[in-house]
Amino acid sequence: MTSPYEHHDYDVLIIGAGGAGLRAAIEAKQRGLRVAIITKSLLGKAHTVMAEGGMAAAMGNVYEEDNWKVHFRDTMRGGKMLNNYRMAELHAKESPERVLELEQWGALFDRTKDGKILQRDFGGHRYARLAHVGDRTGLELIRTLQQKVVSMGTDVFMECKVLRLVHDESGAIAGCVAYWRPSGEFVTFAAKAVILATGGVGKSWKFTSNSWESTGDGHAMALWAGANLIDMECIQFHPTGMVWPLSVRGLLVTEGVRGDGGVLRNSEGQRFMFNYVADMFRAETAESEDEGDRWYDDHTAGRRPPELLPRDEVARAINAEVKAGRGSPHGGVFLDIASRRTPEFIRRRLPSMYHQFMELAGVDITRESMEIGPTCHYIMGGVKVDAETTATSVPGLFAAGEVAAGLHGANRLGGNSLSDLVVFGRRAGMGAADYIEGGAGPSGFDLAEVQLAVKDALAPFENEDGENPYDVQRDLQEMMQANVGIIRTGSEINFAIEALGEFAERVRNLSVKGGRAYNPGWNLATDLPSMITVSRCTALGAAQRKESRGGHTRDDFPKADAEYGKVNFAHSLANGAFDGAITTERSALLSMPAELAQLLEEGK
Amino acid sequence: MANVTMRVWRGDASGGDFESYTLEQNEGEVVLDVIHRIQATDAPDLACRWNCKAGKCGSCSAEINGKPSLMCMTRVDELPEGPITVTPMRTFPIIRDLVTDVSFNFAMAAKVPALLPPPMPEGGYRMFQEDVARGQEFRKCIECFLCQDVCHVIRDHEDNKAHYAGPRFFIRYAELEMHPLDTNDRRDLIREEMGLGYCNITKCCTEVCPEHIKITDNAIIPLKERVVDAHYDPIAWLGRKIRRREKKSATDAAVQPAP
Helix, strand or coil: CCCCCEEEEEEEEEECCCHHHHHHHHHHHHCCCCEEEECCCCCCCCHHHHCCCCEECCCCCCCCCCCHHHHHHHHHHHCCCCCCHHHHHHHHHHHHHHHHHHHHCCCCCCECCCCCECEECCCCCCCCCEECCCCCHHHHHHHHHHHHHHHCCCEEECCEEEEEEEECCCCCEEEEEEEECCCCCEEEEEEEEEEECCCCCHHHCCCECCCCCCCCHHHHHHHHCCCCEECCCCEEEEEEEECCCHHHCCCECCCHHHHCCCEEECCCCCCHHHHHCCHHHHCCECCCHHHHHHHHHCCCCCCECHHHCCHHHHHHHHHHHHHCCCCCCCCCEEEECCCCCCHHHHHHHCHHHHHHHHHHHCCCCCCCCEEEEEEEEEECCEECCCCCCCECCCCCEEECHHHECCCCCCCCCCCHHHHHHHHHHHHHHHHHHHHHHCCCCCCCCCHHHHHHHHHHHHHHHHCCCCECHHHHHHHHHHHHHHHCCCCECHHHHHHHHHHHHHHHHHHCCECCCCCCCCCHHHHHHHHHHHHHHHHHHHHHHHHHCCCCECCECECCECCCCCCHHHEEEEEEECCCCCCCCEEEEEEECCCCCHHHHHHHHCCC | CCEEEEEEEEEECCEEEEEEEEEECCCCCEHHHHHHHHHHCCCCCCCCCCCCCCCCCCCCEEEECCEEEEHHHCEHHHCCCCCEEEECCCCCCEEECCEECCHHHHHHHHCCCCCCCCCCCCCCCCCCHHHHHHHHHHHCCCCCCHHHHHCHHHHCCHHHHHHCCCHHHHHHHHHHHCCCCCCCCCHHHHHHCCCHHHCCCCCHHHHHCCCCCCHHHHHHHHHHHHHHHHHHCHHHHHHHHHHHHHHHHHHHHHCCCCC
């Protein structure tokens, strides 16, 4: 085959340059393979930089009692047992080594008094477990991995947007087709294996902590290419996003504020979280403010305060307080660290939060409470993968990081994402390398798929009286926020499924003004098909899961149902079109070995 | 609220001009919000970079009323009344509108010799907070390249780009030089190929740094002392050697396995 466009040939192609993609590249490169990374943005700007609080790893530097078994237990319970147990096990066992390895590559974590890596408390983790650098841990992670990747001489294609994966004749992955954002010119890549590391989907909601990049490209491309998506209904609404001014609504406020002593209050000044402790967490949660306050200094002197319950619990509680009329002036609640810690402590431990509120909201968090509310933050669902290799059901296609599903079950614990990126990013690199060294690889490169993707991408230039992509995006965000948001109900979900059909038609009828060179309107037009596909899967999963579990809350089915706890909802697509028919089926969870199941019973 | 008028430079490498947009002003908005509203309505093809919209990724660098700034951290209500002028960073070649070709910086990044630590002992390295704190200040850098943009060594002299790394990379070199585990010696490289001597410490870089890194005082001046003195002054060179040895022994102590 001869591609009619600029063409490149690699062994391993990695789509996405966040933590997972970069870590995968390091691993594949160390195996002597020809590796390229493709990213929509510049190198080092991926959403990983937004991670604040830290990366969870049971290193036992602050509490010796900590070990992988406790981390495994916390992850499974936080995920409401919907997790792929094997991923949770590998993650808990391997994350300490992955953190230490970062120091060999230049990371500088905050230290304990005896010179080890300091670890901080976060929701749902029994012990102080998050390795961190103030409240900018994600930046440290991405910069460290970026500098390592660059020092290894890896090829990085920046501001290059992948449109579609390309198969060979047998249906194995053979590469992808993309375009350069600066010039608008198309480019094709042949590869023996492709690793998706494209992050999340949050841009389909109105209030989100996610950047413009989080449009679910990898989720959608995997589904179009024949892989399965699972748990797409499980979306994490982070309890603490900024709510005012409107222009920053949704912007993340780190859980580290609560880990370091901050508490949530309603308009009556009450620490309302004590009223929202679910039975599952009662035995490990403080009963009084005094007990919770003692815990900060010594975890054996009291139990954890309810502000540090898993994120889904806290987000629902905030939502309920606002609904009950006890919210803050701008529709959130108050997060107060000013009355609990000294200004010096706050500025040292939470420097970015201090500046973020000072500069964007005019609020001094060392003197005043912050107004916060839930914001769409993370999707637990994604591409169904094998725990050991991150392989999908499509030969040659791998996935790691937020785009992959399984590790976090129905709800992710804070701090488990950065460790996910390095544990499974490395495994994706290994999985792809093993696949190639085993002699597997594509035969051919389906140019028809390339031509179809190019034709679809250029269609909005030929349509003169279609819609502005920005109008469609805004309406989609409002519709998803209103109907498939933090609290859901059957009739609204069904409305969303219907509406998404109409949105697909609107996406088929877009118009783009201007040329192809660095045209954000056109870029958005090429993102919208992915946004529609992932939103459809989320709505379909939400309709089928008639229970409440983790990041999926149904007003009409407010309790968890044990039967639903045994299954994931798996989506597949027959014809590869973003608006094609999606089949949603139950798929049984892996059954857990008895010795691991035993761990979950301990200390209940 | 009142209206806001924004004069945005539109064009490409072949030339361009200012275009004015007048919109209603919303409470608490930053410059990037207004740019986004222009994109969503009048000019969907207005090119700008952005990602996090929270001052953490360093993508939305531009010159606002002539001052190198992050568009996401510049509040409209804190700018002087009257039209706001937004132009691309002047030091880098234009791609389109507010987007510039910043590949110079990535080329410089590729030339940095990596950290070279001793083998990691079991249980990890031991380092102390006071020893990592200096490097941590420089690692706050979000690579917005505003310091590169404002630095007159390359802003006014295009040909200097061939042999001048710029403030962003001087803090990178300073970070590595001060890293408690590092054993690599980059001093000749910094002096001979990275052009540290061209910097005449006018502190413009420090002034525009959105992370408030004291680039000149904490990175460039100490780096000049290490590099230049070590080269020209035999006593400083000797002192450097001795301090180097101290650092080395401190490194040895830091890598003892945990008891």
